[in-house]
Amino acid sequence: MPSFAVEVSSLAKYFGQVAAVENVNFKVESGSITALLGGNGAGKTTTISILMGLLTPSKGDVYILEKNMIKDRYSILPNINFSSPYVDLPHRLTVEENLKVYAELYSIGSPNERIQELANRFDIEPLLGQKTGQLSAGQKTRVALAKALINYPQLLFLDEPTASLDPDTADWVRRYLQEYVAEKKATILLASHHMGEVERLCDTVLMMRDGGIVDTGSPKELLKKYGRQNMEEVFLDIARNRVQPDVTNG
């Protein structure tokens, strides 16, 4: 297993004259759950898109699972996956059809068994025959997670992994993700606006603002550093640039 699942150095992306991200450097340890946090426009989506190979960086290097994302993209892709509430699965296909298609795209051996296993895990068995477009937001989130795990990814990108889930299901999903990481020695990089989730799930937090990483550490370290009771307060401090860590620490 590589030491770092993600290594980013001097990353920059410009859209015309505008820098969406600039001079971004970070590493994500293998087998960890890391959160990428920041307000709207901070550069999270741009960074994650570059890490997944959907967006070409203007500058910098991105290594995923010790391979260069620009040069070795197609040897990396079978080992990663993602889920986002903002990227849909085809609405007119049933859940089972969608999962079968992605099982083919990822060349999964015994696809039916894998789909059944995921259906049991995410409690979507009764939904398999339903059109994906007819599902509730919470059901769609569970189906998207099942799709994201269909290839046993070594690195999983999750955008709002528990969006629209009721507290019970969200709690169950978080527990499942922790088990998955522990069992498969996988790595998760997630973006979430649910600070309780970040506090509970994540080993490391990367805080972004104005296209750069402005702070990093474990949730405990950041709480201590900013002298706050919860991650939401830390998030607000950083997003609004209103408290400097050294001032808070006294």
Add this chain to the structure above:
Amino acid sequence: MDRSTRAFPLSLRRIFGMVRRHFYLLRGSLPRILEMAYWPTVQMVIWGFVTQFFMGHSSWVANAAGILIGAVLLWDLLFRSQIGFSMCFLEEMWSRNLGHLFVSPLRPYELIISMMLISFLRGIVGLLPSWILAFVFFEFSIFSYGVGIVAFFSCLFVMGWGLGMAVIALVLRFGLGAESLAWVAIFAFAPISAVYYPVSTLPDWLQIVAWCTPSAYVFEGMRSVMIDGIFRQDLLVGAIFVNCVYLCLGTLIFAWSFFGARQHGKLLQMGE
């Protein structure tokens, strides 16, 4: 196991995975299947009756019964090929699925090959009823003219793919606002394809333009087979050569557009 060791440059499984995706889409929607067959069938019926009328009023049509029906069926084949190809990509954009597809190991050229296969299947499903009805009601079968017609017929499919690649490249570049191009782009080629009249009917300067389209060779070839009973290999070679140019240009435009989409982050954002 590190699945990267299984990263082959071309995977039939991924290609058929995409074919399967569109098969599921069609299987689950009777209106889509009916829509595919509706227009070719209506066209064939109209031109079948027009042919019957002209049989008694035009010696040219009387000498080559079925030439108008043949032209209509082949023109619809070209249209179905292009629209079938473009629709596959538009379906992915409408369903905001491009992000999932391009984070999977699916290569752009595998997607293109799968769209060609789906376009072929959609074309056959859409045109089969009109071919059957043409035979039943007007005793016309395009296949009765031999293998030559099938060769020309294949050239129209390939031309549709080349144009389809250019169309989806423009949609990828300019967004779904350009999707209507998928429906109308092919009609710019209708006047210069010489579907219902010989290329020589066109003004001299337009004849030069016409010979830059594979379809002009095909429809001239079709008339040669149906009127004179001669299969003109030179026209087939011309159609194949121009088709190669169209495919290369279509591929280049698509590659340019795909590269641009990755530069501008459009693969994740595109959708309705």
